[in-house]
Every structure is written in C-alpha cells, then in structure tokens.
Amino acid sequence: MKIEDYVKETPKKMKEILQGADELFSEVRQQKFSKIIVTGSGTSYHSGIQSLKLMQHFLDIEVTILYPFQIDQETFPADSSDILLIGISQGGSSYSTYKAMKIAKEAGCRIASMAGTENALIDEISDYVLTVNCGEEKVGAKTKGFYATKLNLTLFTLQLARESGKLSLNEYLEEVKAIEKYINHFPFIYEQSINWVSTNKTEFASAKDIRVIGTKDIYGDTLESALKLLETMRIPVTGYEFEEFVHGIYNAIKEDSTIIILDTGEEARVKTLVTVLSEWTKNIYIIGKNTADKPQNLKADFLNHPFYRTYEYILPIQLICALVPPLNGIDPGTPKDTSFHQKLASKKI
Template sequence: MNIEDYMKETPVKMKEIIQGADELFAEVRKEKFSRIVVTGSGTSYHSAAQTKKLMQHFLGIYVDVFYPFQIDKETFLDDASKTLLIGISQGGSSYSTYHAMKTGKEAGCSIASMAGTEGALIDEISDYILTVRCGEETAGAKTKGFYCTKLNLTLFALQLAKSYGRISAEDYAAEITQLEAYADHFLAIYEQSLQWVSQNRENLAAAKDIRVVGTKEIYGDTLESALKLLETMRIPVTGYEFEEFVHGIYNAVNEDSTIIILDTGEEGRVETLINVLSDWTDHIYVIGKNGRETPKDLKADFLNHPFYKTYEYIIPVQLVCAYVPQLKGIDPSTPKDKDFHRKLGSKKLDR
C-alpha cells in the first residue's frame, strides 16, 4: 500500500481507537501521576509536541516532551515515583526510545509504551502497554500513524482526566463527539486538498527548498509537515513557528524559495508576511480557512477546533508528499535506503 491508501484508512482507524479507549487505558487510569514525560523521535516526537498543551489542559499537571537523546539522569532530579514516562515508536523498534525509557525506569518512573504494533521492543520495559492500534503502515513516510498517535495521547489524557475528576462523564462524551466529527470530516478535507495538489503539483515538484511556517498551536504539525516533505521530496525543508520565522529565518528567502504557510486564523500578521515575502519569491502557498483568490492557496472547509484542528491542516501537505515526488521519479512510499537502520544499528529489525 502507498501513502494515500493509508491516509484513506485514517478515519476508520480513528473511530476504532476511540471505541477501544475504555479497554486500552483501564489499568493506567487507576494510577495518579504528578508529571508526564513523553519521548520519541521524528513523527513520534511531533505527535507528542502537538498534543502536549491538550494533555496539560485536561490533566492539570506538567507534561514534558523530549527527544530520546535529551533524557538522562538529570531529567528526573526530584522524586520520580509519581512520574509516568511514555515512550512512542510506531514501529516499536527504536533503540534510542527504548534506552530513554530504561533511564526513566532506573530513575523510578512508571513506564508506558505506545507502539503501532503488538509485541514491540519498547513494550518489553513497560508497565503499561498502550498500543496505537492503527494497523500496519509499511510506507517509509508515516501518515496514518501520526494522526492515530496524537489521538492515542489525547484519549489517554481524557481518560485520566475523567478518572481524576478533572472532567465529568458528560465532558468526556462531548470531547469524543468532537473527535468523531473530525474523523467524519477527514475525507472531505482530503478531497479538497487533492484538488489543490493537482493544480499545483508541477510547480511544487520544481521546488529547490521549502520553508513551512505554522502558528504556535499547530507547531507539532508544522515540524511534521517539514519532515514528511523532506523525506519524500528529498530536498532541504525546514519548519518554523510563525514568530520564530520572523525572528531571522526570513533572511534566507530568495527567488528560489518555496514557502508553505499553515494559516489557522490565529495569527493576524499572516497577510502582512505574505506581502513582504512576495517581493522576494513568487512561490508562496497558503493552507487555511481563508486565503487569497489564487490557485496557490487552499481555502478548505476546516472545522478549526482549538485542539482538534491538528487532524486537518496537515492533510494537504501529506498529499503533496504522496503525489508530487512521483513527478521527480521518486517513490515516496519507499525509503531511499531500505537497509539504512540495519547499517546504523538504530532499530531492532527482524532478520
């Protein structure tokens, strides 16, 4: 299967994960934690970074998100007995995530794993196995797993918040209704995005470098957009929060630069930024509910929920990743080197 096939599976898998939440989190929600630490690399890290604010909002406790290499003994200077460390790895085989989880366990943390498969390496060290039941995803550039990992973290937070008395059963049901609405709306945004990609694919295929700029509430999605474009287009791509971009990054924009702006409507200076950058490059694309009257802008029917907009703004970028690289002779579903992780010893692989 390829990227677009997995994307089309996403709303069904989201519904299945929602339906299985009571069972999946039955044990972990019995415990009372004062701190949550989440770790993972790449897409896993971006899932946690995107969900951090939501988790803190509902749980009312500190939530920290770290890359595995950032976790050491100094990460847990205080009593860690009420800290839960969640290790995320969609394939479940990341040695760096495993070793970070081991460090947390030695410091006294409880350990949970969120892998996209049963019987994963990271499950071996875990007190709570919270599998992301998104189903197999063999494409090198993960898409379905990104949505489902964010959803798993969200449901984890909502389940614990209800158990802790932070939200009522009615509040929980209302959040689930919102999440289901996004699952139901997914394919509508998919089709609108597909039309936009079809209109712009030749110009996007000619891009020499890309900057993705997003507002702060979708920072994790901005980072993930840049990673997916880099993995599939195989050109330099970077992602920045809006304020960070205007604090210096703009200096690198020239006539060859392609800019993709994720405009949620939260930042009032987007139009001004577009006007300034338009003096330097013609390759500016805006994804949002509003936008200019130009084929380069995608004006989609985004629902724009404060937390759950994360399930819609990245859809068009992922479809760029699915279709545009093919014009460059690249199969975006296949890594450049299938044997890379064996050579680097970075994952536990089946021999």
C-alpha cells in the same frame, strides 16, 4: 499500498481507536501522576509536541516532551515514583527510545509505551502497554500513524482526566463527539486537498527548497510537515513557528524559495508576512479556512477546533508527499536506503 492509501484509511482506524479507548486505558487511567514525560523521535516526537497543550489543559499537571537523547540520569529527581514516562515509537523498535525508557525505569519512573504494533521492543520495559491500534504501515514516511498517535495521546489524557474528576462524564463525551466530527469530516478535506495538490503539483515538483511556516497552535504539525516533505521530496525543507520565522529565518528567502504557510487564523500578521515575502518570491502557498481564494492557496472547509484542528492542516501536506515525488522519479513510500537502520543500528529489525 501507497501513502495516499494509508491516508484514506485513517478515519476508519481513528474510529477503531476511539471505540477501544475504555479497554486500552482501563489500568493506567486509575493511576495518579504528578508529571508526565513523553519521548520519541521524528514523527513520534512531533505527536507529543502537538499534544502538549491539550495534555496540560485537561490534566493540569506538568507535561514535558523530550527527544530520547535529552534523557539521562540527571533528568529525574531522587523520588520519581509518581512520574510517568511515555515512550512512543511507531514501529516499536527504536533503540534510542527504548534506552530512554530504561533510564527512566531505573530512576523509579513508571513507564508506558505507545507503539504502532503489538509485542514491540518498547513494550518489554513498560508497566502500561498502550498500543496505537492503527494497523501496519508498510511505507517509510508514516502518515496514518501520526494521526493515530496524536489520538492515542488525546484519549489517554481525556480518560485520565475523566477518572480523576477533572472532566465529568458528559464533558468527556462532548470531547469524544468533537473528535468524531473531525473523523467524519476527514473525507471532505481529503478531496479538497487532492484537488489543490493536483492544481499545483508541477510547481511543487520543481521546488528547490521549502520553508513551512505554522502558527504556534500547530507547531507539532509544522515540524511533521517539514519532515514528511523532506523524506519524500528529498530536497532541503525546514519548518518554523511563525514568530521564530520572523526572527531571522526570513533572511534566507530568495527568488526560487517555496513557502507553505499553515494559517489557522491565530496569527493576525500572516497577510503582512505574505505581502513582504511576495517581494522576494512568488512561490507562496497558504493553507487555511479564510485565506484568499486563488489557485496557489488551499481555502478549505476546516472546522478549526483549537485542539482538534491538528487532524486537518497536515492532510494537504501529506498528499503533496504522496503525489508529487513520482513526478521526479521518486517512490515516496520507499526510503532512499532500505537497510539504513541496520547499518546505523538505530532500530531493532
């Protein structure tokens, strides 16, 4: 299967994850935690960053997202028994995530794992195995897994909030209904995104470097967009939140720079930024609901829910990753070095 096949499969897998939520979280939702730490690398880390505000909103406790390398013995207080650390690894075999989970376990934390496969390495150390049931993804650049991991974190949060009384049953069901609306709307955004990529694919294929700019509400998606473009197109790509970009990054923009802006409507200065940057480069592409209707822009029928828009804005980027690299002779589903993690001893193979 190709990247676009896994993207197409996403709505089906999201529905299955929704249906299995009550069973999957039956044990962990009965627990009480004073703090939750989410850790993982790459796409897993971005899933946590994108889910942070939702988790804080519904749980009303401290939630922290850390890379595995940021976790050591000094991360935890003397009594860590009411802290839950969630280790995320799409393949379930990340040694760095496993090591961070082990440190947390030794510090007295309770441990949960979210792997995209059963019987994963990170499950071995976990008190609560919360498998991300998205099915196998046999490509280097994961797409379906990103949606599924964010959904898993969301449902974990909603189930915990329901059990603790922070959400009533009706409020919980309303949130599930909102997510279902996005799942059903996914194919429409897919088709609009495919058409947009097809219109601009020649220009994307000639890009020398790319800057992705996103509003703060989709910072995790912005980072993930940059990572996926870099993995598949194999050119320099960086992603920045809007405010961070205007605090210096703009100095690097030149005539052959390509800029992709994820515009959720939350930042009033997007139009001004585009006007300024247009003096330096014509390669500016905007993805949004209310953007100017022209070929370079994707004006899509986004639903734009504050928490669940995360299932929309990343989609056109993923389709760039699927459809554009082959124009340059690159197979986006195959890593540049298929034995890289063996050489670096970074994953259990």
